[in-house]
Amino acid sequence: MVRKDNTSIMKVGGFLLGFGGLLAASTPALAVDLNYGDGPNFDIKYSGYARATVGVLLEDHDETAADDKWRMNQARATLNLDFDIKTGPLNWKVITRFEHEHQTDYLDDLEDRINETSSTFGGSFYSNYGKGGRKGDFMEQYETTDEVMDMLREIYFDWAVTDRLFVRIGRQQLVWGESDFFQAMDVVHGYDYRGRLFYENNEEWRKPLFLFNFNLDLYEWGGSLNWFIRPGKWDRNEDMGSNYNAEGGRWIPHPYRGADFSQFSGIYDTDHKAGDWDKTTYGIRWNGTWGSMGYSLSYMKAFVTDIPVMNPNPGMSGNPGFTMQGVTVNSYAEDPKKGKLLGDWIFPEIDIFGLSMNYFSMKLDSTLSAEVAYIPNRPYNYGALQSDLPGWEGVVEKDIMKIMLRIDKEFKWMDVLGTHRPSLSSVQLFDTWIMNYDDDDEIVEFASFGSKKKEHTVYLTFFTLLNYTRDTINPSFVIGTDLSNGGGFAIPAVEFVWGDDWRLKVEADLWWNDGDKKKVCGTPDTSGASAASAGMAGCSQGFGAGWLGKRENSAALMDWFADDNQIVVKLTRQF
Template sequence: MMGTDMKIDKKKATAPLRWQRRLLALGVLAGTLGAQTAAAADDWLTKDWEVSGYLREYLSWNLENPTLIGPDGQQRDDYRYSLSMARTVGKLDLYRDFGNWRMKITGRVSRESPTSYGKDLQEVMDEWAATGGASGSSVNLRDDVYDDEELREFWIQGDVTDTTNLKIGRQQVVWGETDFFQLLDVVHGYDFRWRSFLEPENEELRKPLNMVNITQRFDQLDASLQAIYIPGQLNDHEDRGNSYDVEGGRWANNPNKGITFASAPFGANVRYNYDHPGADMDDDSYGLRWNGLLGDWGYSLGWFHGPNPNPVVNPNPATNPGQPQLQTGPYEGVYQGGATEAGEFIYPYIDVFGVTANNYFAGPDLVFSTELAYIPNAPYNVGIESIAEGPGCGFFPGFCGIREKNLFRSMFRIDKQLDLQSYLGTSRPSFFTVQLFNNWITNFDKEEQLVNLAGFGGATKEFSSIATAVLATNYANDQINPSLAVGSDLTYGGGFVIPAVELAYGDHVRVRFEADVFFHRTDQEKPLQGFNDTNLFGYFSGNDQLLARLTYQF
């Protein structure tokens, strides 16, 4: 318990430091703003701020009974058709144009109302923690996960020269050609804990960062070069990398609802470590992106150095006896978590090299896009079996260590306007897009037993692919807008179907209804046992739901 207590104290001790870093970042930004606007005091007094934003209410209901099993091994209730989310969000945007310089400030506040299903999740979580979980590591879902106040944007942007643009402050930078899965869009992490990957506007899930963003135009080449610099010490650790529901909430991977990884019982708990030498969130990140035109083709070349988008588990060799034989790279022999913990979540720093291209072809009347990314030394957890299930080496599958593999990722997409007025009675042509995502581990070795996600026994294959398609239609002059999104895991099985309709009332009111339905080949039925070859869509088993979203935008 000594190692655990030391880790908790360290986390508490760093909280004031994070606020100091935020204040320092805001001080730097304010100083820059003051220097630039001192000479434009008249503009400040005579030009108005543009105010916009929204008020939004989310309601979701379970369409099937999610697995919620307590320490007694019994399913708690039948939660089919139970209200799973009642979330209220307010967002305010302030924008001002000073002529050569512009400024934007965005804040967002989110609050969740209690539901009976949410109360049962919390109750089961407390029961699991009481059966041997680490002391002081319990989570209150509403206070610690769902409710938040965020400064989403706070930047100033302007032209330093006729061809050089500077944007400094808290912002979002979007790279790549796709909205579904991250290939080159790795500058920011995403918060998938309250809504998973389903939110149609992914900027609502993306985590903003304090950074310096410079773009140099080369007009004679029809190109530009963008350079970004992200100071690690001026950003909160939690703002880096993707955040998944490891707190046991409504989007925890099946069957882990009600179980917090940080307070799992029997010494099997796993916590985040943001200070690991190979994954230190205080380290800086940076990247370059060349964007241009070559004939009819738009293209870009990019490189980014920063945290791996997804966390991996660095196992504790004291509780995972096979770990030292399989660990490779900068993680070998470096474990900093509690002595009795099963491991620690870390975000190793990686390099991502990528190319994008797009073109419009008049003959078939379509737009073709592609995105290619190469990631040398991408981290994977290893170990198909756990000690409990066979001759494994750890508490759970994947807890045998980390292997670094060379990963090549690709995306190919076709966008096309379909004239369906005579078939569906739409008011204008419909938008259709289809995408194919591929992963290729170029130095694959089956004997290494790579897993797709630590804690699940689904073995990673050398080649894997996912196909997605979206059809968006419009009726009544865009007042009624149905859509259908589908996806299929061509390698591991399963997929999703998401029918939706968005209704527009005037300039201010938007109502969206959506059903999220998942299919899977294999899923895991009981927490902390019965490990099998569950993969991506098996994680979403029991999460079929109906969503209603009401927005008043101003």
């Protein structure tokens, strides 16, 4: 039966109005004065916001039977409280967050599909989430504040040990680097990508860690030395790495929205010898000036945080009922420990050497920035491009260079566009260069997607912000494109401001691609193929009669999110 949802717009309006009414009614309670004392020994101040976020799909998706256009795919309520506390010589910061997400009809359909997929395999494998799950509810991946340490997002104190040495100790965020959209050096922490993609405020989605963060002022040398130590066993496993909708959900790439990969593979192997999260990580950075140019030199021992690596089970190609189309599968460093059929996801340990520069050009009236990160032996998945699971043949290590170039400039468009002050615009070019590239390696961007990674992967982004009526109406526009593989995204938005408290932002998240997502691979080697895959002419479908989607060997990052156009509305009450 096809489910029709003709009340989506009413549900969106009802959610926003109901949440806004709750905020308005609670304003007197939120305005309680929490400042105590006027001496240096004890003082508390607070700020924060409450927000309702609603996402509405603009296109239909193949993973559900319903017409998904105009259906809600997100309805989230967030309360963020930020406390500044002074106790003698220590200045404390405590940031708390409380979130709740409503299970929309769209998410309910994805959960049903996951359970249907589990039944297709005769009950041999069970979804980790959903009605037939073994761990919990499908929505647990979006309910990100169900434990005390999730609600207590950051807690640290600052201590001026001397007039030169400053230390910050506790659960915190540390940002190194100059990049905005595609990080080169901002990799101390992982990110939670389950609720959003990369066009949100990174501060809200970066995963804090327990750090000893030191800064030594060496002004006689024209700079400062910043270093950090992360004691390995002080963080929870869920604080490490980055989170993706591996269990199925609204931001796993198409066509896997209704597939739970954790049925067949461990979510993360936390103690793999190539990426043991209990190991101590650290970094050191010199920040200095050279004439009118600012620069930094840095080294970091960290973990891969952008895209995890699959450590395939070396015996899965011989497993009855599943064949990798004649591929011989090998393992990265050691056998999977989680007992899963296909293998385990890991975030390997890496070394990063970085250089950043920024300079204000009087001639261009612009700020010029650059960042270079050299990462030796960065692991990638490779091979099996003509199979159901491209990239799962194994792991190969490559030396890479990440390069970012950016120019920021204010344009005086007051007379042309009617803005009331100069408008900030930014252009950023980002390149990932595989230095010892070999086309025969068949490296993929992400295991399960068959587009062969190129020697250079180059993204170009542009951002501009306009301000009208004394910053009460603020349109913005972001656009990005993949110069190496095609496709891109655009985010037109406008924010309305009422007084010091209320904000309403409406944005459209739009994608375009060159159709590669819908192409299928060439004729595979069907020798020894499973019955489910061998009978699919032209390899248009794969293992499990299409449950793992169409086979393809040309879909790159921007193709993964084809058909994901949506409207996002955010109503915020600041206090």
